[in-house]
Amino acid sequence: xxxxxxxxxxxxxxxxxxxxxxxxxxxxxxxxxxxxxxxxxxxxxxxxxxxxxxxxxxxxxxxxxxxxxxxxxxxxxxxxxxxxxxxxxxxxxxxxxxxxxxxxxxxxxxxxxxxxxxxxxxxxxxxxxxxxxxx
Numbered sequence: 001x002x003x004x005x006x007x008x009x010x011x012x013x014x015x016x017x018x019x020x021x022x023x024x025x026x027x028x029x030x031x032x033x034x035x036x037x038x039x040x041x042x043x044x045x046x047x048x049x050x051x052x053x054x055x056x057x058x059x060x061x062x063x064x065x066x067x068x069x070x071x072x073x074x075x076x077x078x079x080x081x082x083x084x085x086x087x088x089x090x091x092x093x094x095x096x097x098x099x100x101x102x103x104x105x106x107x108x109x110x111x112x113x114x115x116x117x118x119x120x121x122x123x124x125x126x127x128x129x130x131x132x133x134x135x
Contacts, residue, residue, distance in 0.1 A: 024106040028054045031103050034125035035061070047114075051071040058109040058126075070120040080122060087112060104132040 035052045051062045073080045114122040
């Protein structure tokens with residue numbers, strides 16, 4: 001008899017958590033499908049948005065630089081630091097994208113992962129769901 005209350009509480013919490021995860025899962029799947037249908041596409045300055053995938057609570061946009069290698073980037077850190085800062089500031093523009101509103105409302109974030117032609121990561125810019133829900 002004593003085990004029923006803790007079991008009931010645990011089951012209720014699991015069900016409530018599952019509902020939130022389901023909303024996030026559905027929002028991620030829809031966004032991946034919609035974004036993926038338009039890829040690859042040019043991004044800016046010769047970069048290409050190559051793919052989108054889910055990673056935990058985030059969607060990750062993989063943005064490739066076909067001409068710059070990680071070694072070249074490491075040789076000019078000030079240029080890539082400025083680019084990283086610029087991209088991080090630009091992430092907030094994604095909050096205005098109505099197609100991503102369900103993702104943010106369900107707790108999902110976004111990442112832009114910048115890679116070279118071989119797939120080596122230059123850096124990532126991130127956006128948390130809470131960044132979009134704040135006034």
